[in-house]
Amino acid sequence: MQAMNARVTASGPVRRADVEGWFPADDRVLFTELLGWQSRTQPPGNLVELGAYLGKSAIVIGDHVRDGESFTVCDLFGMEPDASDVRSEVTEQYGGLTRERFEQNYLAFHDSLPVVVQAATSEIGKHVAAGSCRFVHVDASHLYRHVAGDLVDARRLLRPDGLVVVDDFRAEHTPGVAAAVWEAVLGAGLRPVVLSRQKFYGTWGDPEPARSFVEDLLRDRPRWRFVEDEIAGQRVVVVRRPIRRKTAAPAPAPVDKTERGVPRRLARAARRMLRPEGPAGGR
Ligand SMILES: C[S@@+](CC[C@H](N)C(=O)[O-])C[C@H]1O[C@@H](n2cnc3c(N)ncnc32)[C@H](O)[C@@H]1O
Structure with missing residues (x-):
């Protein structure tokens, strides 16, 4: 993963696109639509992000926090991790990350900060009540044993109609995320809702309401392509690369x-x- 260049002023980034991070445009749309749909159809519930980096996805989640809900982000924010495998992952990829930079970015788009837990994600259970969440984004360590632990915590935090989203579940450099996700699907009752090119969206409750909402949403967007697949007896919506407009091929140069x-x-x-x-x- 390579961090993108940011355009940042003394008071923070100018536009959301200027915030460094890893949050593809199709996931930004899916987060916005699914969180909005939850807000319209479900009672209040808490929101959690494990792995916030400089706030690119947290800023979008923060748009949907309603009265009576809390949003908690958990990240090491440059703190030295205890586990040595995480240490190499964190120091190699997230150098220059500080809690201050996250907070400055977040406050450029919101009036107040989320609850910030600067700790390993294994601590999240001490800060958020079990069964209280409607949305958990798992995007911290991408190593198998940490993601497997984060999924156990996500299940504990979510209420039955809650959604979990897991980053990089099919990237070539993160086989441990894939292993943890499919292990949870095949052995621990996690049910897929939609697979984007980068993220897995699922629930431990009934996947049908969210799935049919996403299908209707995608049918209304002609540039989005998706297929329906069946995995271990469960239907899932798979988002494909968007259709690119055809451009005329350049005329060959005369010989x-x-x-x-x-x-x-x-x-x-x-x-x-x-x-x-x-x-x-x-x-
Ligand atoms: C891929 S980045 C998150 C990207 C972010 N969601 C975005 O939209 O750009 C992963 C983040 O997880 C944090 N992290 C990695 N391992 C962690 C752990 N064990 N506990 C807490 N945070 C961790 C890193 O500090 C980093 O900020």
Whole structure:
């Protein structure tokens, strides 16, 4: 993963696009739509993000916090992790991350901060009540044992109609996330709702209401392609690469059969004439 360049002023980033991070446009749409749908159809519930980095996805989740709800982000924010495997992951990829930079970015778009837990994600159960959440985004360590633990916590925090979203569940550099997600699907009752190109969306409750909401949403967006698949007896919506508008192929450059405007045949004959040994010379 490579951090994108940011355009940041003294008071924070100017636009959301200027916030560094890893949050693809199709997931921004799915977060916005699913959180909005939950707000319209479900009672208040808490929101949690495990792994906030500089706030790119947290800022979007923060748009949907209603009265009576709390939003908690949990991240090491540059703190030295205890586990040595996380240490190499964190120091290699998230250098320069500080809690202050996260807070400055977040406050550029919201009036107040979420609850910030600066700790390993394994601590989240001490800060958020079990069964209180409607949405948990798992995007911290991408190593198998941490993601497996984060999923156990997500299940404990979510109420039955809550949604969990897991980042990088099918990236080539994160096989541990894939292992943890499919293990939870096949053995721990996690039910897929929609798979974007980067994130897995699921629930431990009834997946049908969220799934049919997403299907209707995608049908209304002609540029989005999706297929329905069945995994271990469960229907799932799979989002495919968006359709790109066809652009006319550039016209091929005309073939120049001349050397500086002189036909090649004539140029070759002239070179032969000018050789010191004359036109008959050669090897
Ligand atoms: C991929 S980034 C999160 C990206 C972010 N959601 C965005 O939209 O750009 C992962 C974050 O997880 C944090 N992290 C990694 N391992 C962690 C752990 N064990 N506990 C808490 N935070 C962790 C890192 O500090 C980093 O900020």
